[in-house]
Amino acid sequence: MSRHERASAMQGPAAELAHRLAREAEAVCRHYLSNGRREGRYWLVGDVDNNPGRSLYVRLRGADDAHGGAGKWTDAATGDHGDLLDLIAARKRLHTLRDTLDEARQFLSLPRPEPSITGRREPPAPTGSPEAARRLFAMAKPIAGTIAQTYLRQRGITDLRDCGALRFHPRCWYRGDEDDPRDRARDAWPALIAAVTDLDGAITGAHRTWLASSGEDKAPVSSPRRAMGHLLGNAVRFGGATDLLVAGEGIETMLSLRQIAPDLPMAAALSANHLAALRLPPTLRRLYIARDQDPAGERAHETLASRAADLGIDVAPLEPAHDDFNDDLRRLGCGALAARVRSQLVPEDAACFCA
Template sequence: MTRTPLRAADLSAMLAANVPAFAAHVLPAGHRHGGHWRCGGVDGSPGQSLALHLHGDKAGVWHDFATGETGDALDLVAAVLFRGNTRDAMAWARQWLEVGNGTAAPSPPRKAPEAVQASAGADDAARRRKALALFLNGQERIAGTPAGEYLAARGIMLAELERQPRALRFHPECWCQEIGRPLPAMLAAITDGAGEHVGTHRTWLAEDGGGWRKAPLRDAKKTLGRYAGGFIPLWRGASGKPLRDAPAGEVVAMAEGIETALSVVLACPELRVFAAVALANMGSVVLPAAVSRVILCADNDGENPKAAALLERAADRFAAEGREVRIARPPVGKDFNDTLRAELPA
């Protein structure tokens, strides 16, 4: 009697029936958390963003909240061990389940000994890929989402502009390590001077009696990937061209945070406007030669010597490159978003 070969769905169901042992075998750096096996992603790194169901009707189903990837148990084998190759994953599953068809299962690609201790460059590249995947998994249009409502609550009405900044997206379930579960988040793309995506900034959101606000976390804003030397390109200004194609004599206004920078956009849409993510990064942003003038949109930090030193460092750096540098401070409040809100009707 000829036995019908096991299909992908059959193998996935058999793996799901043995999911606790399967999880520990495929993702040994993970850990049990309630009814899930948790790890940092399909790269097998320690962490929380990937959740694999261990029990019930969803046993074997997994979801990576950082990238949006999801699938069944066999999909996980393919993603973790065989770079997405389902045929090799099926052969491996037959062998692990001891229901082989007489053919040897392929061995997962092995790293050379020196690659086991991943270099900083490889780690950085992996984080950048994950950051890009997270951003691309977000919703492009933020109007009508919690992100749009959050900005509106800060007085930032994107409808007043010609378009929504392309660097902003909304994610309904962005993993938050601090509380161990996903939250809605506003995402922002961090790029370098060549336009390459190097990181994704997350602002986690929560709803209170007055609408959507920044989530009450210790760190409600964090970056996946890196931001050193990069920036969030929120507005292209009068030229409408990417930074790499900016016309000679271009003027750039640079603020620290997204909300402050967007407030500057609303006030001066003719300017190219960036958010540097952090004051310490302002002096590290790499600009092309076409940018002749830089406006540093500083906060009113009072007598804060550290902030003053970082601002001076940024100004000196751009001046040393032969650019005209101006420092602009808000006439009302701590930052330009305070000024914007002060001007709104009561």
């Protein structure tokens, strides 16, 4: 999560500590990534585990509020990125924002905040609200090396570059229902957390996929996928869309397409109804709609295609051979999927994004 997103989500201590760390970016790197070295304006190291190499780079100078400001880091091998609070959390294996802030204060030699006179904590966010979604995403961590990454690999999804919308929570609360007998359901499971954002990038909701402890499948509960917050019109986004976008229903569907076209901007609306209501960037000139092969998917395609055409946007369907594109990826393999999708793209897009 970027410093800007964290400030929007949490306000106060997290944003202030992120700014302080950015001003001491080189000192942070020398402490937590001691096997790296400085080259110009960057600190280079192998990964967040401090292995030697050059894959991960941290910017040491720049405006605090700039997209490429001091403290911003990216791992070119995994696509993980964030600010120095994210880096500290990943390096120290910290699973809560509170522990991360405590570690940052210790590094900066700052005292822990005194408890308020009344002893009251920040009031809880309303259940299922956008604020609850923002807090959940802030508490999660990058997915590299986690059960969430294991789960996606089981689904054939290995390339996770530019997937900052995805995070991992080791113990995400699951509330069972009448289909989850108490002796079968646990209070919390590991979960893949996806940020739902509007066209301006503000987090409006979150999607949770609860996972088995091995990461080899979803958790054995009746509803392993649930969303919260304001979803209508919004989506889980991969890449910044301006004139071109691929839109579909499921996260794994869109991640499957990204295995063959990682630079093509995509949006997962999370359901057929939400796909039909997806808000489109005003600069969009071409929209590809990745259809699911069922009646709901057909209706969503027709509705969204009609809306886009009314806005003067060129529309083209992307049709899987089986139920959806993740099914195609696992059954056909990357090569055959790439050939199938390439044949459905406008030639100039196929040449640019599926070379």
